[in-house]
Amino acid sequence: MYILPKGANGIPLCKALDIKVTATVFTAGASQAVARKAGFKELYKISYQELADRGYKFPGIEEDTKYSKLMALEI
Numbered sequence: 818m819y820i821l822p823k824g825a826n827g828i829p830l831c832k833a834l835d836i837k838v839t840a841t842v843f844t845a846g847a848s849q850a851v852a853r854k855a856g857f858k859e860l861y862k863i864s865y866q867e868l869a870d871r872g873y874k875f876p877g878i879e880e881d882t883k884y885s886k887l888m889a890l891e892i
Contacts (some may be wrong), residue, residue, distance in 0.1 A: 826885065827875075830892060831892045832892060836885050837891065837892055838889055838891050838892060839892065840860070840875075840887060840888065840889035840890075841868065841887075841888065841890055842846050842885060842886065842887050842888075843885070843887075843888055844878075844882070844885050845878075845881065845882050846881055846882040847881075849882075849884075849886050849888070852890075853886050855886075855890065856890055857888040857889060857890045858888060858889055858890070858891075859886050859887070859888050860885070860887045860889055861887040862884040862885065862886040862887070863885055864883055864884050865878050865879050865882070865883065865884065865885065866879065866887075868881075869884070873880065877891060
């Protein structure tokens with residue numbers, strides 16, 4: 818595991834390790850907005866209501882965020 822210094826981003830590390838794409842699930846609206854600003858693209862989204870209907874409940878999350886999103890960045 819490698820911990821980046823405060824204020825650094827992981828792009829140089831990804832390039833050094835020849836990592837072409839990174840992806841993560843962003844669960845909050847604020848992190849989704851920051852990811853989009855950083856160049857991440859939305860690959861899939863599912864509403865928290867749909868997750869609740871399937872038995873996965875996140876109490877209070879819908880007050881600020883309607884969707885959980887899988888987003889990826891091409892390095």
